[in-house]
Amino acid sequence: MLTLANLQHALLHDMFKYLLAAGALALLLWIGRDRLQGRRLQTRRATASDLRREIGWSLATACLFACASLLGIFWVARQGWSQLYWDLHQHSLSYAGFSLLLMIVAHDAYFYWTHRLLHRPRLLRWSHRLHHLSRTPTPWTAYAFHPSEALVHTAFPILFALLVPVHPLVLLLWSIHMIVRNVLGHCGHELMPRWMIRSGWFDWLTTVTHHDLHHQFGRYNFGLYFTWWDRWLGTEHPEYRTRLARAAGLSTRGDPAGAEST
Numbered sequence: 268m269l270t271l272a273n274l275q276h277a278l279l280h281d282m283f284k285y286l287l288a289a290g291a292l293a294l295l296l297w298i299g300r301d302r303l304q305g306r307r308l309q310t311r312r313a314t315a316s317d318l319r320r321e322i323g324w325s326l327a328t329a330c331l332f333a334c335a336s337l338l339g340i341f342w343v344a345r346q347g348w349s350q351l352y353w354d355l356h357q358h359s360l361s362y363a364g365f366s367l368l369l370m371i372v373a374h375d376a377y378f379y380w381t382h383r384l385l386h387r388p389r390l391l392r393w394s395h396r397l398h399h400l401s402r403t404p405t406p407w408t409a410y411a412f413h414p415s416e417a418l419v420h421t422a423f424p425i426l427f428a429l430l431v432p433v434h435p436l437v438l439l440l441w442s443i444h445m446i447v448r449n450v451l452g453h454c455g456h457e458l459m460p461r462w463m464i465r466s467g468w469f470d471w472l473t474t475v476t477h478h479d480l481h482h483q484f485g486r487y488n489f490g491l492y493f494t495w496w497d498r499w500l501g502t503e504h505p506e507y508r509t510r511l512a513r514a515a516g517l518s519t520r521g522d523p524a525g526a527e528s529t
Contacts, residue, residue: 277334278330280333282330282333284443284446289325289450293407296456305516306458306516309403313401313404320401324411325408327414328417331418336421336425351435353435362432366433369431370433374492378489378491385419386486393413398413398416404453404478405453406451406453424441457515459472460515476510476514477494484504487507
């Protein structure tokens, strides 16, 4: 049964996840600012006004996520449409792990296509432009969405629970993965270790450089967790690999680090 206590718990939970993830990374970047200076992706720095806007909209988004997700999942369950199951042993633990991986992969596909849709001129002006006011993203940018865009993102776990048997623990782990990757992707410093970049075995993972280029140029790099869709559909920034190598200190060729949007 949905109660006011449930809503309050969900609100606090989503706000806490955002504040903890963004705050912890912002603190670590501040502590290591001298050591990480060479890993900065832009010379421009976010202003105090940028940070206030990002935190304000992100907290609003966290509230919307909590309310819409809880109400949506509750309503779907009341209709008997949800495939949520509450006994973890109803399916095997290996299935729970598989459903988590499936949810992450499905979310990346959902994000890529809805993200491209939000870049259609009218939707960009009306909705997604707010997120792109953060030309130089920070960890606090992670949830800085217009309410209409926040609702698009909120729809994914509800739709997934309609189609795939999923345990609430899987939803929780997915949401933690989502906010951590989101905060990392906006942090403005390339944090992937050199050995991972050099090996080539991790090219399928998006990096901070990958999403930072999206904020700089807007026309490229729409993926969230993986680079697959951008590669397959030709939307990867043509200089992404060069800039990634340079940001990690693996190359002295290509465009200068810290290039800004044109």
